[in-house]
Amino acid sequence: MYRTRNPAYPQGYRGFESLPLRHDNLVSADPSASKRSRPVRYGCDRRSRPKGRFCIFFQWCKVIAVRQISEEQFQQLIEAGYESRNLEFRDCFLWHDDNRYMRERLVRSILGLANTQDGGHIILGIAENPDKSLRYEGCPEEVISSFVFDSVKGVVDGFGDHGVDFDMAVGKHGTGQFLVIQVSEFEEFPVICKKDGQIGSDGKRQLVRGSVYVRTMQGQPATDVVMEKEMRNIIERAIDKGRRKLERRGWTHEGSDVEKFNKMRGGF
Numbered sequence: 001m002y003r004t005r006n007p008a009y010p011q012g013y014r015g016f017e018s019l020p021l022r023h024d025n026l027v028s029a030d031p032s033a034s035k036r037s038r039p040v041r042y043g044c045d046r047r048s049r050p051k052g053r054f055c056i057f058f059q060w061c062k063v064i065a066v067r068q069i070s071e072e073q074f075q076q077l078i079e080a081g082y083e084s085r086n087l088e089f090r091d092c093f094l095w096h097d098d099n100r101y102m103r104e105r106l107v108r109s110i111l112g113l114a115n116t117q118d119g120g121h122i123i124l125g126i127a128e129n130p131d132k133s134l135r136y137e138g139c140p141e142e143v144i145s146s147f148v149f150d151s152v153k154g155v156v157d158g159f160g161d162h163g164v165d166f167d168m169a170v171g172k173h174g175t176g177q178f179l180v181i182q183v184s185e186f187e188e189f190p191v192i193c194k195k196d197g198q199i200g201s202d203g204k205r206q207l208v209r210g211s212v213y214v215r216t217m218q219g220q221p222a223t224d225v226v227m228e229k230e231m232r233n234i235i236e237r238a239i240d241k242g243r244r245k246l247e248r249r250g251w252t253h254e255g256s257d258v259e260k261f262n263k264m265r266g267g268f
Contacts (some may be wrong), residue, residue, distance in 0.1 A: 068169070068171065069180065085216070087123070088121070088223070089223070090106065091126075091137075092125070107155060109223050111156070113215060115226070120215065123179070124139070125137055125138045128205075137179055147179060154160060160193065161191060161193060162191065165205065166183040166184065167181070186238075190234050193208060193211045216230070
């Protein structure tokens with residue numbers, strides 16, 4: 001995710017690190033702009049700008065350049081043709097308050113991938129047929145432009161007990177375009193849901209306070225509340241991350257008191 005040199009965001013944001021930043025991979029939402037002057041596709045919280053004004057490059061706007069990945073790069077993500085522990089497909093939907101239940105389903109998936117080893121990707125615009133085959137419907141421009149990074153990030157961090165690292169990009173397949181959300185594994189501590197979501201039509205909540213979500217290791221891939229095996233795996237990874245952090249700070253492990261005592265005893 002890259003931002004323009006907006007005065008409110010002078011430093012910009014990092015994006016998909018494995019993909020080169022080229023102006024021909026970024027497009028503008030303003031169709032009247034010339035090819036040379038179309039550096040970004042942007043999203044905007046419309047309440048933050050005057051009516052009738054374009055968002056692009058104005059100080060009152062949150063201008064967002066969404067990464068445009070190539071068809072080849074997108075094909076590498078979907079070439080298996082099915083979901084995995086690190087890959088989830090979802091129908092597209094508009095990101096606004098009327099779709100809170102759908103938003104919370106997506107937040108649940110993001111929190112689950114953040115707690116999953118190596119993180120993963122969520123692709124919006126791919127539906128599943130009754131026979132489990134995939135239907136690549138893609139997302140309309142209206143849907144993609146509704147996913148403003150600030151808004152999505154704010155909602156996700158509103159449910160996580162600490163920040164979740166993720167990026168968004170747009171990929172193309174055939175004539176359709178798809179929203180790709182890349183989620184990184186937690187940096188030090190697993191992410192815990194800190195508040196309840198709303199109750200859906202089925203009488204259940206997608207997000208429950210105090211729950212730890214993860215992509216399951218057994219059976220059909222799904223985002224679920226962590227169970228015993230996954231919890232052990234999460235704890236081990238958190239311990240390893242903590243040890244590596246101490247080592248980077250210069251701390252060394254000298255062994256237990258018994259080991260140090262035996263070393264002092266020497267040959268006695």
